[in-house]
Amino acid sequence: MSLKTPPGPSASEFLMYFPGLLYDPLTTLNRICEKYGSFVRLGFGNDRVYLVNDASALKEILKSDYLRFPRGKTLDDVRFLLGEGLFAADHEIWSTQRKLIKPAFHSEAFPLLEKVIRDELTALREQLDRFAATGESFDFERMMKRLMFRITVRNLFSGDIKADPDEIIEALDIITGYASFGSHTMTIIKKTLYSSLGKKYRTPAKILRAGQVIEDLVNRILNNVYNYPEQCGTFLNILINEAQAGRIPRRQVVDEMKNIIFAGFDTTAEALTWSFFSIFNHPGILMKTREEVEGKEPPDYKNVFRLPYTQNVVKETLRLFPPAWAFHRITTAESVLSGYTLPVNSWLFISPWLIHRSSLFWNNPEEFNPGRFNDEERSQGIRFEYIPFGNGPHVCIGNGIANFELLYMIASLVPEYNFTFADKKPPRLVSGIIIRSSKPVMAQVRKV
Ligand code: HEM
Structure with a gap:
């Protein structure tokens, strides 16, 4: 079993982000995801929190293996x-x-x-x-x-x-x-x-x-x-x-x-x-x-x-x-998602806001452009990038x-x-x- 952990801010970086997380989480979380990608470890308290934006992990969490x-x-x-x-x-x-x-x-x-x-x-x-x-x-x-x-x-x-x-x-x-x-x-x-x-x-x-x-x-x-x-x-x-x-x-x-x-x-x-x-x-x-x-x-x-x-x-x-803008799940056992191993009781933070505004999934994500849904192929392909x-x-x-x-x-x-x-x-x-x-x-x- 892989023991890879998702990337994420170090303890000192986390402290730097902390005021932003308290007072403007929407902008701060976006910034963190732009830096660390679509699967991010974010630690505070005893809770192990993971920001999950990755389509294959989301499919497993929300759909194919949702009972876990x-x-x-x-x-x-x-x-x-x-x-x-x-x-x-x-x-x-x-x-x-x-x-x-x-x-x-x-x-x-x-x-x-x-x-x-x-x-x-x-x-x-x-x-x-x-x-x-x-x-x-x-x-x-x-x-x-x-x-x-x-x-x-x-x-x-x-x-x-x-x-x-x-x-x-x-x-x-x-x-x-x-x-x-x-x-x-x-x-x-x-x-x-x-x-x-x-x-x-x-x-x-x-x-x-x-x-x-x-x-x-x-x-x-x-x-x-x-x-x-x-x-x-x-x-x-x-x-x-x-x-x-x-x-x-x-x-x-x-x-x-x-x-x-x-x-x-x-x-x-x-x-x-x-x-x-x-x-x-x-x-x-x-x-x-x-x-x-x-x-x-x-x-x-x-x-x-x-x-x-x-x-x-x-x-x-x-x-x-x-x-x-966000909803949550818990791991009930040690789980491997997108190649990362997460311990039991990890908090999975799923955020349409972060996913929909990520440049990994959307061109010019900040632009209001209804036309982007015209593209038949794009619309068909959207599953977990649009939730x-x-x-x-x-x-x-x-x-x-x-x-x-x-x-x-x-x-x-x-x-x-x-x-x-x-x-x-x-x-x-x-x-x-x-x-x-x-x-x-x-x-x-x-x-x-
Ligand atoms: C634009 C409007 C709405 C948005 C964006 C929205 C968004 C969501 C999301 C993201 C979930 C999934 C939560 C999860 O998986 O944990 C959810 C679940 C739910 N929503 Fe909505 N919702 C909307 C309107 C409504 C309306 C109009 C109702 C009822 C009158 C409603 C009742 C519920 C209920 C009861 C659930 C729980 C479903 C379940 O777990 O089986 N929502 N909603």
């Missing part, structure tokens, strides 16, 4: 929120739950989703028209989060939501910030320090309170509809029926709902933000998108998938701004929904409005579990 590489402890920082829901579970619990809720994400569920989107777009247009009339600036990213929160909850849970989206958005920001790269690194350091002092590290009260806000919302929704599953979206309908038949505990329903809040709306809201930001900051791309979507039948759940250029814009957005939704059995269950939502919003709003963003270049992005802007994404709007 579970999520394990990698989501422990957010376990208090996610419990044994689909996003955090492994093995039997995960596979049973995935099979159970899969129908809620099939295209048969799209007509209801389309109806919800249409309703919510009507409300959004009223807001946009008011901003257009007054010339007032607004935070586009926040607007997309509110929109996607309402759409996600109405579509998957129940039509009747009495919730303040801002309260949930803020709670989620606190939690995903806590699990961010920099904060997670600090937590490891604190845990090591506490344990050397014989003390137990506890999740900070502020974080637990934020988790409670989400738990309360989910319980409120569930209490209202538990006896009326027929009034719910397919997702909740399936879960309540299972719980009422005694096949899953009610707790599992709550966990699955919290996982959807965690994974389902922030991601799509970020993708929408950076799609519009990129379209309206590139006049040539705006022109081509408009050419494709203008003067057509109103968008619906069938025809939006026949917009090849717009689809490429979405793909390119998810390449440069992958909302789930905004992951790959293998854990691939994002919501990817069809997200794609539909993105295409539908672009096809609906691009012909009707001109957005002017205050920034012409993307602002610095912050790496919570999901990327977001480090400052409000201010925009103004005019009607076309």
Whole structure:
């Protein structure tokens, strides 16, 4: 067996990178990968961390041998929120739950989703028209989060939501910030320090309170509809029926709902933000998108998938701004990947952000160029060099929904409005579990 170890920064270099890793991991990790290649050892604390960008290793980890590489402890920082829901579970619990809720994400569920989107777009247009009339600036990213929160909850849970989206958005920001790269690194350091002092590290009260806000919302929704599953979206309908038949505990329903809040709306809201930001900051791309979507039948759940250029814009957005910028696995035994030997319990850091921005895999990776997906051969060949939704059995269950939502919003709003963003270049992005802007994404709007 080979005993080769992946290259990586020495201890002194690591110390040099350390402030960057805490405060700007996106840029710093990119720099490290550009220097050391597609498989990098990065050491801190007792955790052995490996940045894995290499296609053959990713294929093994995510697909062909995925049972040997579970999520394990990698989501422990957010376990208090996610419990044994689909996003955090492994093995039997995960596979049973995935099979159970899969129908809620099939295209048969799209007509209801389309109806919800249409309703919510009507409300959004009223807001946009008011901003257009007054010339007032607004935070586009926040607007997309509110929109996607309402759409996600109405579509998957129940039509009747009495919730303040801002309260949930803020709670989620606190939690995903806590699990961010920099904060997670600090937590490891604190845990090591506490344990050397014989003390137990506890999740900070502020974080637990934020988790409670989400738990309360989910319980409120569930209490209202538990006896009326027929009034719910397919997702909740399936879960309540299972719980009422005694096949899953009610707790599992709550966990699955919290996982959807965690994974389902922030991601799509970020993708929408950076799609519009990129379209309206590139006049040539705006022109081509408009050419494709203008003067057509109103968008619906069938025809939006026949917009090849717009689809490429979405793909390119998810390449440069992958909302789930990193996810993780653990080795359960000593493992050889791409010729390197990794010890048991190694932390495998898989980052669409690093892979999509690597000059090893992409020409001019920093350039926003939807045309790069035109190349049929290139598109066919892309597997593990393009993983905004992951790959293998854990691939994002919501990817069809997200794609539909993105295409539908672009096809609906691009012909009707001109957005002017205050920034012409993307602002610095912050790496919570999901990327977001480090400052409000201010925009103004005019009607076309
Ligand atoms: C642009 C939008 C989205 C992006 C970029 C995205 C990204 C991802 C990625 C990378 C994973 C794989 C994580 C891993 O392998 O550990 C994932 C899994 C998951 N996503 Fe998404 N997601 C998006 C939208 C959604 C939506 C709309 C939903 C639900 C409404 C959703 C629910 C989930 C769930 C439940 C999982 C766990 C799947 C499993 O392990 O079986 N996501 N997502």
